[in-house]
Amino acid sequence: MIYLILFAVLLLLMLAAAVYATFQRDLLYAVIATGVISLVLSVIFYMLQAPDVALTEAAIGVALTTIIFIITIRNTVRHEDEHDKHSREKKIQP
Amino acid sequence: MKNTIVILLLATIGYYLGTIFFGIGFGDAHFANGVKDTYLALTTSELKVANTVTSIVVNFRGFDTLGEVTVLFLAATALGGILYKKRHAVGERTVLFPASSIVKSGAKLIFPAIVLLGAYVFIHGHLSPGGGFQGGTIIATGFLLMLLAYDNFSVNHNVLSFIESFAGIFFVAFGLAGLLISGTFLENFMPVGTMNDLFSGGVIPIIYILVGFKVAAELTGVIYTVLHEKD
Numbered sequence: 001m002i003y004l005i006l007f008a009v010l011l012l013l014m015l016a017a018a019v020y021a022t023f024q025r026d027l028l029y030a031v032i033a034t035g036v037i038s039l040v041l042s043v044i045f046y047m048l049q050a051p052d053v054a055l056t057e058a059a060i061g062v063a064l065t066t067i068i069f070i071i072t073i074r075n076t077v078r079h080e081d082e083h084d085k086h087s088r089e090k091k092i093q094p
Numbered sequence: 095m096k097n098t099i100v101i102l103l104l105a106t107i108g109y110y111l112g113t114i115f116f117g118i119g120f121g122d123a124h125f126a127n128g129v130k131d132t133y134l135a136l137t138t139s140e141l142k143v144a145n146t147v148t149s150i151v152v153n154f155r156g157f158d159t160l161g162e163v164t165v166l167f168l169a170a171t172a173l174g175g176i177l178y179k180k181r182h183a184v185g186e187r188t189v190l191f192p193a194s195s196i197v198k199s200g201a202k203l204i205f206p207a208i209v210l211l212g213a214y215v216f217i218h219g220h221l222s223p224g225g226g227f228q229g230g231t232i233i234a235t236g237f238l239l240m241l242l243a244y245d246n247f248s249v250n251h252n253v254l255s256f257i258e259s260f261a262g263i264f265f266v267a268f269g270l271a272g273l274l275i276s277g278t279f280l281e282n283f284m285p286v287g288t289m290n291d292l293f294s295g296g297v298i299p300i301i302y303i304l305v306g307f308k309v310a311a312e313l314t315g316v317i318y319t320v321l322h323e324k325d
Binding site for chain 1: 145147148190215223224225228229231232234236238242313317320321323
């Protein structure tokens, strides 16, 4: 019973993080939220007795993908609106 | 003339592929049970490997693993090729604000532990969860930590490409050795030993160690290239 409740809580947490990442305009927070999705997903994989996949998800999803997205944000723009305004001012097709 | 040759070649290839796939007979009765029971039975009885996932990934589906490693290698090479010019145009990378001394000391302290954990994961790939891909990624995150903490930390690209090529060549060499000795590519031709020993499973630990080195070198190269890219 406790196992099922924990499972439902983790799934809801994953869903909440995904919705937050979709609606957040600050891309840095959105990337952190996708990292949270991967973290919870690796815990779920471990609970479903797939430790091999859990290790892969933890190493690639939480660390490497998040860092590569953060480096991309550092080299481009941080807010979604910023990019739109920038392209409208300079008359660049987005 | 050229078109005729191309059409003839394609028709020949199509004919042989068609006959092969027609001969397999997808949907027949002997496909209903699948191969899972055979794999599970052979893993403990013949291969003496404790981790079934590793035995399937490296032994029964070793050719798929070679393909995966090739895909990763091509992706890393393409990224390096795209960002190559920019990396050489500017020397040092820009740092918005330097890391604090706590981060620097902590990174220096924890870096050997991360590399040791990664090595443990891929050396014990046939005994405990994990394997070459997971261990290699863990080692790459260790290098990522050092790159984030120290802005003058650098890795030697020649050493990385040497490790990559060495691991890749030896993976294929072990496959060809299996072809020569036992008659199938990537056949397990070495003695399997006793179950739960470090030296067991024939070529499986050797191949996973090679994969671990290869993945670690490639991902470290990717992170280094992306971090030093500037517009």
